[in-house]
Amino acid sequence: xxxxxxxxxxxxxxxxxxxxxxxxxxxxxxxxxxxxxxxxxxxxxxxxxxxxxxxxxxxxxxxxxxxxxxxxxxxxxxxxxxxxxxxxxxxxxxxxxxxxxxxxxxxxxxxxxxxxxxxxxxxxxxxxxxxxxxxxxxxxxxxxxxxxxxxxxxxxxxxxxxxxxxxxxxxxxxxxxxxxxxxxxxxxxxxxxxxxxxxxxxxxxxxxxxxxxxxxxxxxxxxxxxxxxxxxxxxxxxxxxxxxxxxxxxxxxxxxxxxxxxxxxxxxxxxxxxxxxxxxxxxxxxxxxxxxxxxxxxxxxxxxxxxxxxxxxxxxxxxxxxxxxxxxxxxxxxxxxxxxxxxxxxxxxxxxxxxxxxxxxxxxxxxxxxxxxxxxxx
Amino acid sequence: xxxxxxxxxxxxxxxxxxxxxxxxxxxxxxxxxxxxxxxxxxxxxxxxxxxxxxxxxxxxxxxxxxxxxxxxxxxxxxxxxxxxxxxxxxxxxxxxxxxxxxxxxxxxxxxxxxxxxxxxxxxxxxxxxxxxxxxxxxxxxxxxxxxxxxxxxxxxxxxxxxxxxxxxxxxxxxxxxxxxxxxxxxxxxxxxxxxxxxxxxxxxxxxxxxxxxxxxxxxxxxxxxxxxxxxxxxxxxxxxxxxxxxxxxxxxxxxxxxxxxxxxxxxxxxxxxxxxxxxxxxxxxxxxxxxxxxxxxxxxxxxxxxxxxxxxxxxxxxxxxxxxxxxxxxxxxxxxxxxxxxxxxxxxxxxxxxxxxxxxxxxxxxxxxxxxxxxxxx
Numbered sequence: 001x002x003x004x005x006x007x008x009x010x011x012x013x014x015x016x017x018x019x020x021x022x023x024x025x026x027x028x029x030x031x032x033x034x035x036x037x038x039x040x041x042x043x044x045x046x047x048x049x050x051x052x053x054x055x056x057x058x059x060x061x062x063x064x065x066x067x068x069x070x071x072x073x074x075x076x077x078x079x080x081x082x083x084x085x086x087x088x089x090x091x092x093x094x095x096x097x098x099x100x101x102x103x104x105x106x107x108x109x110x111x112x113x114x115x116x117x118x119x120x121x122x123x124x125x126x127x128x129x130x131x132x133x134x135x136x137x138x139x140x141x142x143x144x145x146x147x148x149x150x151x152x153x154x155x156x157x158x159x160x161x162x163x164x165x166x167x168x169x170x171x172x173x174x175x176x177x178x179x180x181x182x183x184x185x186x187x188x189x190x191x192x193x194x195x196x197x198x199x200x201x202x203x204x205x206x207x208x209x210x211x212x213x214x215x216x217x218x219x220x221x222x223x224x225x226x227x228x229x230x231x232x233x234x235x236x237x238x239x240x241x242x243x244x245x246x247x248x249x250x251x252x253x254x255x256x257x258x259x260x261x262x263x264x265x266x267x268x269x270x271x272x273x274x275x276x277x278x279x280x281x282x283x284x285x286x287x288x289x290x291x292x293x294x295x296x297x298x299x300x301x302x303x304x305x306x307x308x309x310x311x312x313x314x315x316x317x318x319x320x321x322x323x324x325x326x327x328x329x330x331x332x333x334x335x336x337x338x339x340x341x342x343x344x345x346x347x348x349x350x351x352x353x354x355x356x357x358x359x360x361x362x363x364x365x366x367x368x369x370x371x372x373x374x375x376x377x378x
Numbered sequence: 379x380x381x382x383x384x385x386x387x388x389x390x391x392x393x394x395x396x397x398x399x400x401x402x403x404x405x406x407x408x409x410x411x412x413x414x415x416x417x418x419x420x421x422x423x424x425x426x427x428x429x430x431x432x433x434x435x436x437x438x439x440x441x442x443x444x445x446x447x448x449x450x451x452x453x454x455x456x457x458x459x460x461x462x463x464x465x466x467x468x469x470x471x472x473x474x475x476x477x478x479x480x481x482x483x484x485x486x487x488x489x490x491x492x493x494x495x496x497x498x499x500x501x502x503x504x505x506x507x508x509x510x511x512x513x514x515x516x517x518x519x520x521x522x523x524x525x526x527x528x529x530x531x532x533x534x535x536x537x538x539x540x541x542x543x544x545x546x547x548x549x550x551x552x553x554x555x556x557x558x559x560x561x562x563x564x565x566x567x568x569x570x571x572x573x574x575x576x577x578x579x580x581x582x583x584x585x586x587x588x589x590x591x592x593x594x595x596x597x598x599x600x601x602x603x604x605x606x607x608x609x610x611x612x613x614x615x616x617x618x619x620x621x622x623x624x625x626x627x628x629x630x631x632x633x634x635x636x637x638x639x640x641x642x643x644x645x646x647x648x649x650x651x652x653x654x655x656x657x658x659x660x661x662x663x664x665x666x667x668x669x670x671x672x673x674x675x676x677x678x679x680x681x682x683x684x685x686x687x688x689x690x691x692x693x694x695x696x697x698x699x700x701x702x703x704x705x706x707x708x709x710x711x712x713x714x715x716x717x718x719x720x721x722x723x724x725x726x727x728x729x730x731x732x733x734x735x736x737x738x739x740x741x742x743x744x745x746x747x748x749x750x751x752x753x754x755x756x
Binding site for chain 1: 456459462463466467468482488489490491492493494651652654655658659662687688689690691692693694
């Protein structure tokens with residue numbers, strides 16, 4: 001294998017695949033990056049036990065020669081070291097040559113590195129994925145869909161299935177749900193381009209967080225291909241594979257109340273900031289709990305107290321309070337997470353009693369629903 | 379005590395003093411900030427066992443009323459909590475009122491915090507410092523003086539005196555020296571405004587690092603007042619006190635060679651980058667050692683090898699090599715630190731033999747001198 005490549009293009013490609021490479025892995029070859037060069041260009045692959053990222057650099061782009069291929073071939077090189085070398089090389093071109101016994105030479109200007117690579121045939125193969133279950137979501141929408149749900153996954157391994165986000169497609173509607181059993185986040189979306197068949201899959205939360213770092217904020221389509229064990233997200237230059245979690249996701253639909261006793265419509269940003277302030281006191285206690293009390297005259301009070309620090313209280317005007325009077329306690333963190341996901345100024349908070357889960361959504365649409373289980377404090 | 383203050387001015391002041399407050403301290407009251415309000419304004423004090431920072435916010439600035447003082451007084455409040463509260467308050471004004479038993483009320487808009495403060499008379503008093511040993515250094519020069527020396531202090535507590543930088547004034551010249559016994563950094567400076575008397579003091583390296591974060595890049599004077607146990611740096615709005623280290627600093631002048639066998643003049647940036655690259659391989663070994671070899675024709679080779687990773691070599695053209703041929707090994711990190719401190723393109727590296735300390739300085743002046751002890755590798 002021997003080729004010469006524009007250094008900044010190689011670096012761009014490495015920046016993409018490096019996101020999947022972890023130095024902590026039980027499979028030693030996964031600390032490496034696979035390089036495969038053909039007449040068409042250079043394919044880079046990096047991965048860990050959950051996700052794999054692949055990117056392809058074309059030999060010619062817009063009439064410009066990016067790669068000069070002298071001999072086709074492939075090699076696995078230690079990822080972190082190779083990335084640092086390419087980052088620090090002195091000139092705009094890099095020559096990479098692999099001789100017998102995986103001896104790899106990296107040259108740029110008068111600088112020359114000799115490192116030992118690994119046999120690329122030992123690198124895990126990617127699953128074959130058929131395109132018939134493919135659908136498309138604009139990148140920015142996919143990103144917000146992830147941010148509106150993934151924070152609510154469980155971080156405990158006691159019920160592994162809850163560390164993922166449940167994606168299901170039924171009647172042309174994609175529903176994404178995450179819950180740690182203390183709160184729940186749900187995002188619904190009508191798909192414009194439908195795949196063949198329905199599905200119900202659980203994607204690891206970590207994979208979705210990594211995915212959202214890689215995809216841009218453009219409206220370009222990301223193609224999603226769901227299989228039984230893997231999901232593939234395809235952007236114009238990156239393939240992002242994640243394994244799916246095995247097991248059945250609990251039926252969460254019956255958790256969401258259908259009748260409400262108190263409905264408060266208010267400015268979500270003002271509520272967020274008041275809870276953020278109250279949390280300064282609340283978090284000094286172990287549980288970070290704040291109180292929400294309806295005071296009449298469309299005013300609510302947010303308050304908290306800590307034996308060590310002191311107390312805080314604040315009144316906020318609401319747009320409207322309908323139904324029964326209410327005094328309820330909940331986790332400041334869960335409420336702030338939920339308000340961030342719902343976003344915007346006009347938020348509807350609906351309660352069914354002090355010990356029953358309550359919901360948050362936007363006044364304008366209910367594509368995003370957040371549910372929080374309150375806490376008994378008195 | 380009761381006063382109202384513009385929130386962003388209070389926040390600016392807190393930003394200054396917070397730099398000295400540590401949550402890890404053996405003296406509980408030092409987790410607090412002292413507030414003292416008089417008709418003239420608000421004095422804020424924060425500190426740890428090494429440094430104390432004090433700032434003063436005038437009640438009136440440029441004809442604008444910053445503070446409305448209703449009742450003079452003082453209090454100590456928990457620093458981190460108070461800072462976070464002020465940062466998150468909803469309006470541009472903050473009212474602070476202290477009642478009996480140090481009950482402290484913080485009001486802004488409809489938000490109200492009640493926290494318990496501490497008796498300000500329990501806060502340590504600052505040393506009285508007389509101005510007769512005062513001299514001035516422009517802020518940007520003071521900052522570079524710190525950066526050119528402080529990295530070379532010892533991080534080990536086995537010889538505590540070496541964790542400081544030795545500042546001495548003799549014959550109108552300020553000399554700052556730091557060493558960890560493997561390398562040494564020295565900066566000389568002629569003072570324009572001389573204090574009364576000479577001094578020889580050791581300032582903790584950590585204090586100088588903190589100081590350099592606080593002072594700006596302006597050419598405004600920083601006044602330095604040296605006493606037997608403390609040093610005070612005065613800028614227009616901040617007083618920065620540091621304790622001095624006790625004990626005698628070793629005489630380092632005889633370590634610096636006066637005769638040289640090989641002198642290499644070369645581009646400091648090119649040398650830095652080549653060593654940075656070689657260090658990618660070298661640091662995989664425990665000692666991070668690179669080789670420097672003169673090759674003739676005014677070329678030197680930088681190389682390194684690691685049994686695990688491989689090898690690297692690179693040739694660099696120099697301006698001139700005078701004297702004996704040379705092959706020497708040293709720490710890549712020490713060399714990079716030294717080159718950063720010397721700065722610029724024209725660097726003179728002078729050797730007295732493979733096992734003797736060698737020096738680096740700029741071709742243009744010798745105000746900054748760096749010395750490195752080489753390593754035996756063959």
